[in-house]
Amino acid sequence: MATARTESVSPALMGLNKQNGQLKGLTKAASAQPGATTQGKTSGALPLQKAGSAQEGGGGGIKFGDDWKKSLKLPPKDHRVRTSDVTATKGNEFEDYCLKRELLMGIFEMGWEKPSPIQEESIPIALSGRDILARAKNGTGKSGAYLIPMLERIDLKKDYIQAVVMVPTRELALQVSQIAIQISKHLGGVKVMATTGGTNLRDDIMRLDETVHVVIATPGRILDLIKKGVAKVDRVQIMVMDEADKLLSQDFVVLIEDIISFLAKNRQILLYSATFPISVQKFMAKHLQKPYEINLMEELTLKGISQFYAYVTERQKVHCLNTLFSRLQINQSIIFCNSTQRVELLAKKITQLGYSCFYIHAKMMQEYRNRVFHDFRNGLCRNLVCTGRFGHLGLAINLITSEDRFNLKAIEDQLVTDIKPIPGSIDKSLYVAEFHTADSEVDEKPGQLLDST
Known part of the structure; x- marks a missing residue:
């Protein structure tokens, strides 16, 4: 990538x-x-972005029959050698997954030319609505593997939280939210919010008073907002757990269990983890329905x-x-x-x-x-x-x-x-x-x- x-x-x-x-x-x-953006303020509050609301060249300007790829603002090509973690693909294209054209525009403008192996395995299964347990390394396109199908399924006609991404650290929340904002910028209305501990709770409450479609959060903060009745997650369709091995450690597992109790029973859960400790296996048996298992790791060390x-x-x-x-x-x-x-x-x-x-x-x-x-x-x-x-x-x-x-x-x-x-x-x-x-x-x-x- x-x-x-x-x-x-x-x-x-x-x-x-x-x-x-x-x-x-x-x-x-x-x-x-080139092409990099810094989202949100540095005053402690995390960004709430309306994707596509202030971007040039949005999807609304593309008419049927136009060569829409010519209008893309692509970043410089990366000529660095890539490892087999991202090059050993089946040869699929992003267009093969019947994604919205506006989402494809955001994907290509991120510099993502073709899906990586973890994206090839995850995207079609996630689009089908099935639970996933994926073993994937950092740096192999894991974020795109769940963000692309998640954003594809967001219904802009519904003004409530439809997807939640759980991460163990503030830095990962910022990283994932920036990627989500970038690839959804042409969709014309997807609102992405990141919230973690260490930021002003009042600001988060005020932002949730407006429409939010996707929340990317650490467990403690989102649970606090849920219990206050501010973050309503009873109609969430997709819950993603990135670095699930850490989220299901003793530090977080009680919070995660509590959060899931507020979700609808027919929600979809996507787990991504570099390791499969006993905690992940127990969680899978309790909360996932016949999950599709993906294992692309021969060893833990990154190539x-x-x-x-x-x-x-x-x-x-x-x-x-x-x-x-x-x-x-x-x-x-x-x-x-x-x-x-x-x-x-x-x-x-x-x-x-x-x-x-x-x-x-x-x-x-x-x-x-x-x-x-x-x-x-x-x-x-x-x-x-x-x-x-x-x-x-x-x-x-x-x-x-x-x-x-x-x-x-x-x-x-x-x-x-x-x-x-x-x-x-x-x-x-x-x-x-x-x-x-x-x-x-x-x-x-x-x-x-x-x-x-």
Whole structure:
């Protein structure tokens, strides 16, 4: 699936500027991604968008007999090599599923040329109304697999909530809502709302007083709105659970069960999960009616992701990061820490080394987290230090102390993979697209640096 390219940001440091989680030098900002949009405000409230209401070239201007594809505003083609996770298809086309022309326009303008394997398997079954239990990896078109049939079935003549997408994190809610808004922008009236904890409840109540067709939410917030009588879900046709293994963990399962009790008995449930723990199997037996099972995963690790580890002491970690920055050709990197204190400290250290850096953690005000998250995604900074997970990654390097070796072994066993020691030099073809394509333009994958502490 095509993604817009982000230009490089110069790492030269001219001075420090700490503001709302953004530690960076006086660098030249990268241009925004072509075709990328930032939805909603950064004040904490999540967006309620009326798809197609303010878009140029909407579906209403296309007449019967017109060559509607000529009017599409397509993003630049993505020439990066794609793994078999998304290329091993049956050769189907999106037009094969008898989708509305206006929905097809949004799909193509997202840069999605042909359905990925998970989309080929999911879309026709979901359109038939049957429950689905799908095992699918992140980064293989999973969101489109359920959003496309869900949006196809929205009836604009009905002014109530018809579909609910449950996700475990705020960041995933924002990501999914942006995709839904983009691909439905030509449908002329589909209203998509994202709501999660950490935003103003009063704003959500006011928005639900108007027409909303699709709600994308975290469990706690939507349940709160349901119990207050604000979010009426008794006529919901489709409920999607993205990253169902997390949603059915001890942290969420009671909330999910409570939410389902408010839904109609004839609703359709679509589950997407990277793993099938016992909790998912129990839920399936209790709530799904003869679900269609999809399993496209041979292993848990993502194809195209190269993982290494390096044994270091605590005091060596910053020096190791500096060495990696100087030796790897990285467009953007994400560095994970396991505490908010370490996040801020490491971000400051990286800035002092001369690299632009943002940071984000749970103790920051939500409006600041939103701003940092969107700015980083739009390429305004090279490095992000955080306690969360973002984006599609190409190279993972784990910096671990001797005490972490048992955790590393447990991860290898669970993923059925072998994480090797970091070599003296890393083949750039593992993470830089220019070594895969004859195209003269360089298009790099972001790298990931994992700090186990």
